[in-house]
Amino acid sequence: MDATFSRNPGTRLQVKLHRRVCLVLTDDAVLAEELLARKKLAADVAGRLTDRVLLIRPGRVESVLDELRKAGHTPQVVGRTGNKTE
Amino acid sequence: MNESEATADVWLTQARAAFERYSEPLLRQVMQIFLKPRNQWPPEELIDRGLSTLTNAAIIDRRLKELSPAAQKIMAVLGITGQPTGRVGHLIAILATLGHAEGLTPVLELLNSGLAQPVFPAEGDAPITEFEQWLSLGAIDRARIFAHPAVTRRATETELGLPELKTRKLDVKSRPISDGLEWLLRTAAVWVHVAAAPLRLTQYGQLFKRDLQKFQTDELLASPFAEQLTPLPDPWSPAFELAQSVGIVAMRDGELRADSQPAVWAAPLSTALSDLAKGLFDLRNWDPLTGQTSSDDPGLFPSIFVPILLMLRSLPEGHWIPADSLAEPVYARHPAWSSMLKRKPEQATAWVEKLLLGIGFPLKLVDAVQESDGWFYRLGDTGRQLLLGEVARPADVELMQTLIVQPNGEMVIFRLGLTPEIIGRLTRFANWKTFGSACTMEMNAESVYRGLENALTQTDIQRLLEQHSTRALPATVIDSLQRWSSKRERITLWASATLFEFTAAEDLDSAFSRGLVSVKVTDRIGIAATGEEIDYKHFRLIGNRDYEARPQKCLSFDENGVTFSIDTAQSDLVLEAELVQIAEPLPVVPGGARRFRLTPESLKAGQQRGFNISELEQWAIDRSGDSLSAAARLIARGSSMPALCAKLLVVRFGSEAVTDGVLQYPPTAELIADRLGPDAVVIDEDRIDALTDALAAVGITMQQEASPVH
Numbered sequence: 001m002d003a004t005f006s007r008n009p010g011t012r013l014q015v016k017l018h019r020r021v022c023l024v025l026t027d028d029a030v031l032a033e034e035l036l037a038r039k040k041l042a043a044d045v046a047g048r049l050t051d052r053v054l055l056i057r058p059g060r061v062e063s064v065l066d067e068l069r070k071a072g073h074t075p076q077v078v079g080r081t082g083n084k085t086e
Numbered sequence: 087m088n089e090s091e092a093t094a095d096v097w098l099t100q101a102r103a104a105f106e107r108y109s110e111p112l113l114r115q116v117m118q119i120f121l122k123p124r125n126q127w128p129p130e131e132l133i134d135r136g137l138s139t140l141t142n143a144a145i146i147d148r149r150l151k152e153l154s155p156a157a158q159k160i161m162a163v164l165g166i167t168g169q170p171t172g173r174v175g176h177l178i179a180i181l182a183t184l185g186h187a188e189g190l191t192p193v194l195e196l197l198n199s200g201l202a203q204p205v206f207p208a209e210g211d212a213p214i215t216e217f218e219q220w221l222s223l224g225a226i227d228r229a230r231i232f233a234h235p236a237v238t239r240r241a242t243e244t245e246l247g248l249p250e251l252k253t254r255k256l257d258v259k260s261r262p263i264s265d266g267l268e269w270l271l272r273t274a275a276v277w278v279h280v281a282a283a284p285l286r287l288t289q290y291g292q293l294f295k296r297d298l299q300k301f302q303t304d305e306l307l308a309s310p311f312a313e314q315l316t317p318l319p320d321p322w323s324p325a326f327e328l329a330q331s332v333g334i335v336a337m338r339d340g341e342l343r344a345d346s347q348p349a350v351w352a353a354p355l356s357t358a359l360s361d362l363a364k365g366l367f368d369l370r371n372w373d374p375l376t377g378q379t380s381s382d383d384p385g386l387f388p389s390i391f392v393p394i395l396l397m398l399r400s401l402p403e404g405h406w407i408p409a410d411s412l413a414e415p416v417y418a419r420h421p422a423w424s425s426m427l428k429r430k431p432e433q434a435t436a437w438v439e440k441l442l443l444g445i446g447f448p449l450k451l452v453d454a455v456q457e458s459d460g461w462f463y464r465l466g467d468t469g470r471q472l473l474l475g476e477v478a479r480p481a482d483v484e485l486m487q488t489l490i491v492q493p494n495g496e497m498v499i500f501r502l503g504l505t506p507e508i509i510g511r512l513t514r515f516a517n518w519k520t521f522g523s524a525c526t527m528e529m530n531a532e533s534v535y536r537g538l539e540n541a542l543t544q545t546d547i548q549r550l551l552e553q554h555s556t557r558a559l560p561a562t563v564i565d566s567l568q569r570w571s572s573k574r575e576r577i578t579l580w581a582s583a584t585l586f587e588f589t590a591a592e593d594l595d596s597a598f599s600r601g602l603v604s605v606k607v608t609d610r611i612g613i614a615a616t617g618e619e620i621d622y623k624h625f626r627l628i629g630n631r632d633y634e635a636r637p638q639k640c641l642s643f644d645e646n647g648v649t650f651s652i653d654t655a656q657s658d659l660v661l662e663a664e665l666v667q668i669a670e671p672l673p674v675v676p677g678g679a680r681r682f683r684l685t686p687e688s689l690k691a692g693q694q695r696g697f698n699i700s701e702l703e704q705w706a707i708d709r710s711g712d713s714l715s716a717a718a719r720l721i722a723r724g725s726s727m728p729a730l731c732a733k734l735l736v737v738r739f740g741s742e743a744v745t746d747g748v749l750q751y752p753p754t755a756e757l758i759a760d761r762l763g764p765d766a767v768v769i770d771e772d773r774i775d776a777l778t779d780a781l782a783a784v785g786i787t788m789q790q791e792a793s794p795v796h
Contacts, residue, residue, distance in 0.1 A: 012623070012624060012625055012626040013588060013593045013596060013597055013624060013625055013626065014588065014589050014593065014625075014626050014628050015586045015587065015588055015589075015593070015597075015625045015626070015627060015628065016586070016587040016588075016627070016628050016629035016630070016631065016654060016655075016657075017584065017585070017586065017587075017620075017627060017629065017630045017631065018584070018585040018586075018587060018611075018631050018633055018658070018659050019584050019630070019631065019632050019633060020582045020583075020584075020632055020633045020634050021580070021582070021583045021584070021585050021633040021659060022579070022580065022581055022582065022583070022633070023579070023580045023583055023585075023607070023613075024577060024578070024579050024580075025577070025578045025579075025580070025605070025607070026576065026577055027575070027576040027577070031576060031577065035577075046660050046663055047660060047662075047663020047664055047666065047667065048663055048666060048667075049607055049608050049611065049659070049662055049663055049666065050607065050608050050666075053607050053608070055659055055660065055662075055663045056579075058633055058634040059634070061579070061581045061582075064579065065579060068577060068579070072573075073573065073576070073577050074531060074535040074538075074570060074573050074574040074577075075574065075577040075578060075579045076538070076539075076574050076575065076577070076578045076579070077539060077578075077579050077581060078578060078579070078580050078581065078583070079580055079581045079582045079583060
């Protein structure tokens with residue numbers, strides 16, 4: 001695609017939508033490694049989009065959240081059902 | 087539109103929905119009484135005219151006068167208590183206590199008059215042809231009717247025909263005064279319970295056994311009141327129901343969840359108490375004498391509570407009334423109360439005493455004074471506000487410094503300075519430990535985390551504590567708050583994000599600068615700005631994938647077996663994660679598909695990240711529909727067998743049949759090293775003479791190929 005065209009403000013950007021994605025974003029890559037070192041957590045990770053972005057398997061949000069809390073983390077949760085504002 | 091207009095509008099919408107469920111003959115029958123139309127209007131117009139008449143005071147007054155005294159009293163009860171809806175069973179029982187034993191007739195009269203409508207369940211839309219049919223379907227105990235507040239308000243002056251009451255004029259010098267906070271605090275404790283773990287309820291709104299046991303054994307909710315005039319059985323139960331009635335906890339997605347910003351925590355104390363008191367009009371699962379009830383039916387509580395309130399409302403100024411004078415007329419006329427109390431009238435007095443001292447007094451619904459011959463009651467501030475429409479007195483000047491924060495995160499809270507707002511804000515990030523004239527709370531990582539999840543920031547928490555603390559905040563508490571909050575900032579979990587995958591990094595940058603993307607995830611993928619609908623005018627969709635849907639085949643390998651193209655419309659995010667692990671991107675051709683290559687290095691890195699050969703094989707089948715190519719398998723696996731390099735001579739026989747014979751005939755077969763193809767074999771250089779001889783023996787001449795000229 002013509003990148004110059006797409007950067008022009010007001011033009012429509014070609015995009016693919018991914019809905020209902022569960023992700024964990026960490027502050028740094030070391031923290032992501034630390035999380036992946038936990039076997040139970042790693043099993044719920046479908047892959048790494050970058051060195052600090054973990055893609056969580058569908059339907060495993062609560063399990064990941066529990067595991068993070070067990071590991072002593074207090075993740076900021078965005079878009080969880082029932083939470084009005086985060 | 088102000089708040090009351092908005093609420094009225096809700097009831098007009100509900101009235102419309104109800105009228106629309108009437109069959110046409112029923113609608114015409116009702117409107118004939120309600121509108122007295124002179125023309126044959128179509129049903130839609132009848133409904134429109136009916137709705138506008140609901141707020142026409144002159145016509146409503148005429149229609150109310152046409153009702154029987156019993157039906158008028160139902161409207162009066164709904165109007166006085168400010169309840170737009172009522173259970174049919176309760177209304178019939180209340181009417182009985184007011185001297186009307188007509189049963190269902192007045193309710194049917196109201197429905198037929200158009201002044202009240204049935205409350206239909208959300209499910210089902212079959213038209214009803216007669217009200218008796220609807221009542222038999224819904225069961226009288228559960229069926230509810232509603233009347234527009236503009237209608238019931240016109241009926242509040244109706245003579246209720248209350249019995250002559252034995253009251254006493256008292257010159258009260260001193261009496262206990264409630265601060266009104268007890269039930270607010272207890273509903274806040276329910277909020278903490280539910281915030282920790284959302285609850286599922288049975289079909290009839292009851293707790294399941296395990297949750298029930300948790301509440302039953304909760305020491306805080308079972309603890310005595312700060313000003314306890316009488317102990318109550320199962321005090322957690324009314325707290326639980328009142329928390330639901332004021333929306334501190336509410337059903338969402340099939341679960342009872344804690345609301346992060348309930349309106350009652352933002353209201354002045356008088357409004358909060360009035361809202362809590364309104365919850366008593368629909369209390370189902372608690373009895374002042376026996377405590378929590380697990381029956382699925384709606385119980386009797388409202389049908390006894392309302393007549394008692396009506397009697398208290400009728401007391402002359404300066405007069406007080408004892409519990410037995412309130413209990414006797416209700417006990418005598420209520421259709422089911424005496425059997426519930428096993429025909430023991432003294433129990434009725436105890437019931438009323440518990441209700442008024444345990445629920446009414448702490449809510450300021452009633453004032454209570456103890457004389458030598460027992461307790462006497464009259465309406466309190468909340469009661470007068472609710473039943474007489476009195477305007478609440480402005481709150482006293484707030485005492486700001488009302489808590490002490492200990493270095494270990496525990497807090498002592500003096501009730502004097504508490505307001506619903508402070509209770510609400512403290513409840514979000516700290517756990518109540520004890521209730522008393524001074525309450526205690528505890529902050530820990532989990533509770534602070536809960537506060538952060540419920541729209542508070544670390545600054546909000548610290549500011550609130552500093553604002554209301556009588557002393558400076560201990561440094562250890564500030565440190566802990568900072569530590570717990572910063573730890574939270576390090577990991578963000580997006581539970582259900584919408585991601586934009588752009589075809590080029592420049593597009594992501596452009597969307598980010600326009601505010602369409604809130605977080606960049608990779609160089610081409612970003613998270614959509616939260617809290618807003620996607621504005622599609624900015625985008626041209628080239629794919630739309632549900633992350634929870636099954637992965638699709640989305641790549642095709644080239645002939646070489648190691649390079650491949652992505653079908654963007656079918657690919658998903660998991661593929662992106664897989665590609666990062668095992669493949670190298672190839673330069674993008676403008677307008678072309680994204681392309682990747684498997685290399686020995688990329689596959690080796692993948693194996694180090696746990697992507698082993700069997701997963702690679704499965705990945706190829708899942709993503710391309712074909713087995714892993716030999717080339718890919720070669721670079722992934724290699725071989726443990728060494729490749730041999732040797733100088734051999736090729737012998738061609740010109741015929742497959744001859745070659746087969748040479749390989750089978752022992753004198754020649756033992757000289758052959760290997761077969762190369764249908765008519766060619768290889769042999770060691772030093773065996774060529776022996777083969778020449780052996781072939782000569784069967785009549786084949788060996789010819790030397792001319793050597794290439796160098």
